[in-house]
Amino acid sequence: MLQFPFPKVLPILNQLNxxxxxxxxxxxxxxNAMLGLPIHDIDITTSATPxxxxxxxxKTVPVGIEHGTVLVIYQGEGxxxxxFRSESEYSDFRHPNHVTFVSSIQEDLKRRDFTMNxxxxxxxxxxxxPYEGKKDCQLKQIRMVGNPLDRIHEDPLRLxxxxxxxSQLDFSLGRHERQAFNETSPLLSKxxxxxxxxxxxxxxxxxxxSKALQYLVETNCHxxxxxxxxxxxxxxxxxxxKLIVLQSDAEHWCAFLMALxxxxxxxxxxxxxxxxxxxxxxxxxxxxxxxAQKPWDVYSLYQSGLEQxxxxxxxxxxxxxxxxxQDQRIHQLWKKMPIHHRQDVSVTGHDLIKWLNKKSGPWIAxxxxxxxxxxxxxxxxxxxxxxKQWLLQ
Numbered sequence: 522m523l524q525f526p527f528p529k530v531l532p533i534l535n536q537l538n539x540x541x542x543x544x545x546x547x548x549x550x551x552x553n554a555m556l557g558l559p560i561h562d563i564d565i566t567t568s569a570t571p572x573x574x575x576x577x578x579x580k581t582v583p584v585g586i587e588h589g590t591v592l593v594i595y596q597g598e599g600x601x602x603x604x605f606r607s608e609s610e611y612s613d614f615r616h617p618n619h620v621t622f623v624s625s626i627q628e629d630l631k632r633r634d635f636t637m638n639x640x641x642x643x644x645x646x647x648x649x650x651p652y653e654g655k656k657d658c659q660l661k662q663i664r665m666v667g668n669p670l671d672r673i674h675e676d677p678l679r680l681x682x683x684x685x686x687x688s689q690l691d692f693s694l695g696r697h698e699r700q701a702f703n704e705t706s707p708l709l710s711k712x713x714x715x716x717x718x719x720x721x722x723x724x725x726x727x728x729x730x731s732k733a734l735q736y737l738v739e740t741n742c743h744x745x746x747x748x749x750x751x752x753x754x755x756x757x758x759x760x761x762x763k764l765i766v767l768q769s770d771a772e773h774w775c776a777f778l779m780a781l782x783x784x785x786x787x788x789x790x791x792x793x794x795x796x797x798x799x800x801x802x803x804x805x806x807x808x809x810x811x812x813a814q815k816p817w818d819v820y821s822l823y824q825s826g827l828e829q830x831x832x833x834x835x836x837x838x839x840x841x842x843x844x845x846x847q848d849q850r851i852h853q854l855w856k857k858m859p860i861h862h863r864q865d866v867s868v869t870g871h872d873l874i875k876w877l878n879k880k881s882g883p884w885i886a887x888x889x890x891x892x893x894x895x896x897x898x899x900x901x902x903x904x905x906x907x908x909k910q911w912l913l914q
Contacts, residue, residue: 523642523646523647523648525646526560526642527546527560527563527642529596530595530600532595533565533578533595533602534546534643534644537569537574540569542568542569543567543568543605543643544565544567544568544569545566545626545643545649546565547565547630547642548564548633549561549562550564551642551648552637552640552654554642555640556658562601563600564601565593565600565601565603566603566604566626567604568604568626569602570589571586571589571590571604574593578593580594580595581593584601585601585603587620588603589603589606589620589622604622605622605623605624605625605626605628606621606629607620607621607629608620608621608632626649627649630649631666631667634665634666634676634679634682635654635663635664635665635666635683635686636665637658639651639666652664657695661692661693662693662694663683663693663695664697664698665679665697665698665701669695669698670701670705673702673705673708674705677705677711677712678709678717680702680705680706680708680740681742682720684720685721685733687729687732687733688723688725688728688730688732689726689727689729690729691729691732692729693732694736694740699736699740702736702740703741706740706742706744706745707745708745709742709745714791714793715793717746718792718793718794721746725764725770725774730765730773731761731762731764734757734759737756738753738756738760747788747792748783748787748788748792749781755780756780759777759780762776762839762840763839764776764839766838767835768832768835770798770801771801771802771805772805772835775809776836778802779809779840785802785806789802805833805836808829809836813833813841814837816847817847817851820897820898822854823858823897827851830855834847834848859897859899859903860903863889866892866893866903866908867903867905868905868909873885873888876909877912895911
C-alpha cells in the first residue's frame with residue numbers, strides 16, 4: 522500500500538465510490554509518481570458508465586464519449602474519466618473496431634500499451650499492477666502488456682512511442698520487445714507522418730536520445746521512416762555526439778538532418794512540419810554554416826540574435842568534438858551592445874526620407890545598416906540628433 526499521491530482528484534474518486542462505483546487513477550500519472558517525476562495529466566478510470574459520470578458531476582464535457590471518456594471539470598481543472606473497457610480488433614492500425622464497457626479494472630488494464638502504463642491506484646493507495654509495471658520501473662525497462670506483437674499490431678505507433686519513452690526515461694527495451702519491434706517495424710509505414718513526427722520530436726528531446734537512436738537502427742525502425750531508410754550508419758554516428766546539449770525543436774531536427782545529409786526543405790515537406798519550424802531550421806542551418814567555429818563579434822551577434830547565437834554554439838559543440846563553447850563571452854558581448862534589434866535604432870526609414878529629401882527605395886535598408894554598424898562599433902551614438910548630423914555631413 523502506498524500513500525495516495527493525487528490529493529487533487531480525491532473528491533472525484535470519493536464521489537464515484539460513494540455511489541457504488543470503483544475508481545482509480547491510472548496510466549502515466551501513476552508511472553510518474555512511481556518514478557518521482559513531475560505529474561501532468563491525471564487520468565481516472567471507473568466502473569461507472571459515461572452517462573452516470575455525467576450525472577454525478579456538475580460540470581462535464583463529453584470529449585470522447587463513444588470510447589467512454591468524459592472530462593470532469595473540478596475546481597477549474599479538467600480530468601478525463603474513462604469507463605473500464607475492452608477493445609476488439611484494430612482494422613485501421615489505430616482505433617479499435619468496437620469498444621465494450623467492462624466491470625473489471627484488470628480487464629481494462631489488459632488493453633494498455635506498456636506495463637509501466639498499466640498500473641492503477643485507488644484512493645487508499647492500493648496499487649493494481651497485474652503486469653509488474655512497478656518492477657519494470659525499478660529495472661528501468663520497457664515491456665509491453667501481454668504479447669508485444671498484438672500490442673504493436675493494434676497501433677504501430679507504439680514502436681516509436683516505446684523508443685520515445687526509452688529516450689525520456691533512460692530505460693532499455695525488453696528482450697521480447699526488441700525482437701517484436703524488429704519483426705513489426707514495417708508497420709510504421711501505416712502510421713500517419715504527423716503522428717510519427719510528434720513522437721520523433723519527443724524522442725530527440727529525451728535525456729537518453731543517443732541510446733534511443735541506437736535502438737531505432739537496431740530494431741530497423743529507421744528503414745520505415747521517410748527519407749531515413751538508408752541512413753542507419755549516419756544515425757549511429759550521430760548517436761555518438763553530445764546531443765543532450767541541444768534545446769529547441771529546431772536545434773534537434775537541424776542537427777539530425779545535417780548529420781544525415783537530408784535537405785531541410787524536402788524533409789519538412791514530406792514530414793508535414795509547420796512552416797514556423799521549417800523557417801527556424803533553414804535559418805539555423807544557414808547561420809551555422811556561415812558562423813561555424815568562428816569567434817563572435819558584435820555585428821555577427823547582432824545579425825544572429827542572442828538565442829540563435831547560443832543555439833549555434835550548441836550545434837558547434839555537437840559537431841566539433843574539441844569545440845569550446847563561447848556562451849559566456851556571447852552573454853558579455855550582448856550585455857555591452859548599445860542596440861540589439863533594428864527597432865532599438867533611434868531613427869526610422871521615414872526619418873531618412875525626410876532628412877535627405879529622397880524617395881523611398883533600397884537605399885534606406887543600406888543606410889540603416891551603415892547606421893547600425895557605426896552604433897555597434899562605437900563610432901556613432903544612438904541619438905536622433907547625432908545620427909541626423911552624421912547623415913547630413
